[in-house]
Amino acid sequence: MTGPKPSQTTVAHRVEYGIKSGIVSVLVVGIRRRDPGAIVNAGLGLAAASLPDVLEHRYDLEFRPWQRVYATIAMLTHAFGMLGPYDDVWWWDHLTHTHSATLLSGIVYAVSRRRGRDPRPDVIGVVACVGVLWELMEYIIHRTADRLGIEPILITYSKFDIVFDLVFDLLGAALVLVFGEQLLENFIDDTTRSP
Incomplete structure (x- = not known):
């Protein structure tokens, strides 16, 4: 049974x-x-x-x-x-940046929609700013750890790595802008939905 x-x-x-x-x-x-x-x-x-x-x-x-x-x-x-x-x-960093960016984008998207605003500029702006701040933090942590002779908890590999990280952050933001209305509807009030 x-x-x-x-x-x-x-x-x-x-x-x-x-x-x-x-x-x-x-x-x-x-x-x-x-x-x-x-x-x-x-x-x-x-x-x-x-x-x-x-x-x-x-x-x-x-x-x-x-x-x-x-x-x-x-x-x-x-x-x-x-x-x-x-x-x-080689693609692990791209995966995690895209995945994390979709989470941040989803939060910004839902908050913007709940406030009755167009989420596009908010999502792109926040993800771009947080991405730049993250890369700056990563760089500072890496350089400080190098100077102190300890293992860094975050690593900057190269200037190209920084550019790719930001590109994949924006890819995550774009995915949320395309699919957010359907996938995040439970976080959006009925009164603020797009027609």
């Missing part, structure tokens, strides 16, 4: 839990390797993976199951990348 089938929400929660377990695994491996980049990024990833819960509670929002999984995967890919894929897989 078989029991009831689990709902999509139950399955998504199990998947989300598994992904968070993956982030914890990165943290453990980082500790064992004494890899500060993996430790810091996994710790921040775990904190960021809890944001959907905080936002739902504080702002009376409801994430769809796939949205929670999507956001948590972004945290895992970034943390896991610190264990080697950023150095060994």
